[in-house]
Amino acid sequence: MSGRGAVLVCAALACAATGGAAPARAGAWPRAPGHFFLSTAVTGWRDSRGVEARGELFLEYGLKDGWTLGLESELGASGGGDVFVGAYRMAPWSSGRDKLRWGLALGRRRVPGGGTVTILRPALAWGRGFGAGRLPWPGWEQVELQAELWPATWQIAPKIEVTLGVKPSDRWAAMLQVRADAYPGAPRKLRLVPGLIRRLGRHARLAISPGMTIIGGHDADLKLAVWTEF
Numbered sequence: 377m378s379g380r381g382a383v384l385v386c387a388a389l390a391c392a393a394t395g396g397a398a399p400a401r402a403g404a405w406p407r408a409p410g411h412f413f414l415s416t417a418v419t420g421w422r423d424s425r426g427v428e429a430r431g432e433l434f435l436e437y438g439l440k441d442g443w444t445l446g447l448e449s450e451l452g453a454s455g456g457g458d459v460f461v462g463a464y465r466m467a468p469w470s471s472g473r474d475k476l477r478w479g480l481a482l483g484r485r486r487v488p489g490g491g492t493v494t495i496l497r498p499a500l501a502w503g504r505g506f507g508a509g510r511l512p513w514p515g516w517e518q519v520e521l522q523a524e525l526w527p528a529t530w531q532i533a534p535k536i537e538v539t540l541g542v543k544p545s546d547r548w549a550a551m552l553q554v555r556a557d558a559y560p561g562a563p564r565k566l567r568l569v570p571g572l573i574r575r576l577g578r579h580a581r582l583a584i585s586p587g588m589t590i591i592g593g594h595d596a597d598l599k600l601a602v603w604t605e606f
Contacts, residue, residue, distance in 0.1 A: 402479040403518045403539070404475040404503030406466045407438030417601035419587075430457075432601075442466030458485035460497060467602065475503045515542035515549075524559075533559045549573040553585075565592035569599075580603050 415434040420427060430452040431440035437445045444464045451457040462481025470476045481497040503518035517540050521574055524533040534557070553569040571585035581603040588596045 394539070403520055404501040406442050406464070406475075406477065407436050407444045409438045409440050411438045412436065412606050414604045414606075415601055416492075417599055419597050419599040421595065421597035423595075428452075442470075442477075443507045444477075450485075456486050458483050458495070458563070459561070462497070463500075464499070472504070473504045475501075476502050493526055493528060496527065498525070500524055511542055512540045513544045515540070517541070526560075527606075529560075531560045533557060547575045563592035566590055 405527045411436075413436040417433070417434075418522055419432070420429045421474065430450060432451075433447075433449045435447040438555075439445065439463050442465055445511070446460075446464060447464045447544040448460040448462075449458065452585070460481040460483030462479050464477055464479030467476040467478070477502045479498070481499070483495045483497060484492050485491050486497055499520065499522045501518060501520040503516060505514070507514045513554045520539075522535040522537075524535070526532075538554045539551055541549060543549045550573065551566075551570070551571045555567045555569060556563045556565065567587055567589050569585050569587040571583055573583045575583050576582055583599075583601040585599040585601070585605065587599065
């Protein structure tokens with residue numbers, strides 16, 4: 377493992393040990409006004425260079441009238457990374473079980489070779505919670521659409537993520553995500569990402585998610601995340 381990769385792993389494990397986090401990234405659900413959500417994560421995988429890792433930070437803050445502000449950053453062990461800031465709005469007609477949220481983020485990404493690019497990322501998410509009956513336990517379902525727009529080259533990278541989650545108890549939850557993306561110049565990918573979530577305390581969650589590419593490659597990784605709401 378590279379030195380920076382080791383630092384990322386140690387930082388994520390330290391966050392997990394301190395308690396940290398709550399519900400998953402909001403997606404279609406707004407944050408409560410005046411409340412923060414913080415997620416710290418590390419993802420590791422093995423390739424021809426050995427064990428590699430990247431660190432992730434995600435922060436949201438709830439405002440009035442269904443608005444949420446977001447900050448997202450990723451740092452790779454090889455030096456690549458990005459930072460996005462965005463604003464998201466709950467659709468005024470969202471009510472009851474069905475939730476709809478849209479938003480726009482602006483970011484900068486470091487690319488191979490040391491250069492940086494500016495990216496616009498519009499997003500649209502729909503979600504719904506459900507009680508026990510259709511499945512043995514209550515849970516949630518969500519579909520989120522994103523598109524990375526690169527103004528300098530007029531390229532578009534569409535992404536979709538479909539999530540189904542269940543909550544067998546107050547302490548445990550499980551989910552399955554199907555993710556697809558199509559980046560210019562790269563194979564189109566379809567990934568399966570199951571996850572297991574453990575409540576650590578009143579405001580804390582620890583999530584473990586192995587991911588595997590089933591179309592467009594054969595790579596696999598393991599993600600450890602801590603979610604905190606305060």
